Amino acid sequence: MSALTDLFRDWIPHQRWFGGKGREWAEVTEDGFFLDRGNPVLSVHRVRIRYTDDVVETYLVPLSWRDHPAEDLEQALVGAVANEGNETYAYDAMRDRESTAPWLIHLAQGSAIGPMRFSPAGEGDIPEGLPGDIVSTEQSNTSLVYGQEAILKLFRRLEPGLNPDVEIHDALRRADNPHIAALLGHIEIDDPQGGDPATVAMLQTFVPNASDGWRLATASVRDLYAEGDLHADEVGGDFAADSERLGAATASVHADLARVLPTEEAAAGWLGTVAQQMSDRLDAAVEIVPQLQEHAEALRQVYAAVAGSEEPVVRQRVHGDLHLGQVLRTATGWIILDFEGEPARALAARRELDSPLRDVAGMLRSFDYAARHLLVEQPEDTQREYRAQEWAARNRAAFCAGYSEASGMDPCGESPLLRAFEADKAVYECVYEARNRPHWLMIPLQSIARLAGRG
Numbered sequence: 001m002s003a004l005t006d007l008f009r010d011w012i013p014h015q016r017w018f019g020g021k022g023r024e025w026a027e028v029t030e031d032g033f034f035l036d037r038g039n040p041v042l043s044v045h046r047v048r049i050r051y052t053d054d055v056v057e058t059y060l061v062p063l064s065w066r067d068h069p070a071e072d073l074e075q076a077l078v079g080a081v082a083n084e085g086n087e088t089y090a091y092d093a094m095r096d097r098e099s100t101a102p103w104l105i106h107l108a109q110g111s112a113i114g115p116m117r118f119s120p121a122g123e124g125d126i127p128e129g130l131p132g133d134i135v136s137t138e139q140s141n142t143s144l145v146y147g148q149e150a151i152l153k154l155f156r157r158l159e160p161g162l163n164p165d166v167e168i169h170d171a172l173r174r175a176d177n178p179h180i181a182a183l184l185g186h187i188e189i190d191d192p193q194g195g196d197p198a199t200v201a202m203l204q205t206f207v208p209n210a211s212d213g214w215r216l217a218t219a220s221v222r223d224l225y226a227e228g229d230l231h232a233d234e235v236g237g238d239f240a241a242d243s244e245r246l247g248a249a250t251a252s253v254h255a256d257l258a259r260v261l262p263t264e265e266a267a268a269g270w271l272g273t274v275a276q277q278m279s280d281r282l283d284a285a286v287e288i289v290p291q292l293q294e295h296a297e298a299l300r301q302v303y304a305a306v307a308g309s310e311e312p313v314v315r316q317r318v319h320g321d322l323h324l325g326q327v328l329r330t331a332t333g334w335i336i337l338d339f340e341g342e343p344a345r346a347l348a349a350r351r352e353l354d355s356p357l358r359d360v361a362g363m364l365r366s367f368d369y370a371a372r373h374l375l376v377e378q379p380e381d382t383q384r385e386y387r388a389q390e391w392a393a394r395n396r397a398a399f400c401a402g403y404s405e406a407s408g409m410d411p412c413g414e415s416p417l418l419r420a421f422e423a424d425k426a427v428y429e430c431v432y433e434a435r436n437r438p439h440w441l442m443i444p445l446q447s448i449a450r451l452a453g454r455g
């Protein structure tokens, strides 16, 4: 094993973007190439991890190299490697400002370097020459903001095939949808096994002066908690009008996706397949979050109601992981981000046609999350619990009203599928929280108790 793979073994498990947390590593190999031989040198590595259950994942790790330790980059140090009798220092290149420019220079030039191909979208300016600053919010991927003009998202886990984020942004650009940030280009890397290239990164216009939906919604919840005697509609920070506009924006994106990408009436049996997938996901989740066990039977009944329903469904491309952290509020309206689906699902599954109710359920779950995240600190506060419930109900209803108004279809009526999608999302969230933010696990767990308890 080379020294570099030892470094990766120590460093990768602590990275927020690493999806294999909680799994035991059996073997790690890597191959790399130089993307830029300037100062600092920038190399890109494909790190292939085989877990003890034989599942294999490949992660992309760009490193910047220095002959001496850089004091201001202490937090970004990956480790030291022996090189011809000397030590060289490897840094997380996404946190090393001086090595961020090459990505955009090569995109602007449409370069091909080693196995990597850079494809500008041909529209909008690529601000080459500017350094990029890492976005510090919690993310499954790693993004660099270049001077408030463009944002580069590096997809950490490599899978053969075009990433749906690029595919959907391109489709919505063709549809002239006003609720997305413009696509400026993307980067791919060849598959060493001869499969389809994997998408490495996507460049988009940066949306300036915007706040994300999670921040706005949680500020509104805090305002409500602070006004002990008032109802959600009487408090200054009421969010319902924004929720309604967000419903309309979601409906607009769904309508355009159905217009420019394939749709299909769901075949008989599709609902049964979906119910089975949800059940399988529950089985796997119970292994990771044993607290789910006590709700498993009730959840299976929620899924069985889907299998037995005759709800007509038109399948189409959807967002796949819609929540308040994925939407930006600008002065003029909502922008929807991150169309890559749930990061933990295989790419082929994320590109499948689905019911748009999947996204509606994701956002409904998110209103619940926003309302309840402050209860983590005071789980016994029944007054807050009541107010959380009130806030969530008001904003969920507003979102559905906005969607209905824009699409002519009420997505939130009595639908077994919607209820099951909500339950399935909450199961996914339990696993996500157990792995990434265990102190938040109670948020989806309590929702499951409620969802499973409803008759």
Ligand SMILES: Nc1ncnc2c1ncn2[C@@H]1O[C@H](COP(=O)(O)OP(=O)(O)O)[C@@H](O)[C@H]1O
Residues within 6 Å of the ligand: 135, 137, 138, 139, 140, 141, 142, 143, 151, 153, 181, 204, 205, 206, 207, 208, 210, 212, 325, 326, 328, 337, 338
């Ligand atoms: N085009 C953009 N303009 C402004 N901010 C953005 C843009 N795209 C992403 N962001 C910011 O970066 C964060 C993470 O982006 P996202 O695409 O959701 O990445 P991830 O897949 O890692 O969650 C968003 O919550 C948002 O705050």
Ligand SMILES: O=P(O)(O)O[C@H]1O[C@H](CO)[C@@H](O[C@H]2O[C@H](CO)[C@@H](O)[C@H](O)[C@H]2O)[C@H](O)[C@H]1O
Residues within 6 Å of the ligand: 138, 139, 140, 141, 214, 321, 323, 324, 325, 326, 338, 342, 343, 362, 365, 366, 367, 369, 370, 429, 432
């Ligand atoms: O944004 P990502 O693609 O990285 O999505 C993952 O992380 C999200 C958390 O950042 C997680 O979302 C959950 O927490 C949000 C608040 O932080 C909340 O708005 C969502 O409703 C809730 O699902 C998401 O599930 C995960 O895929």
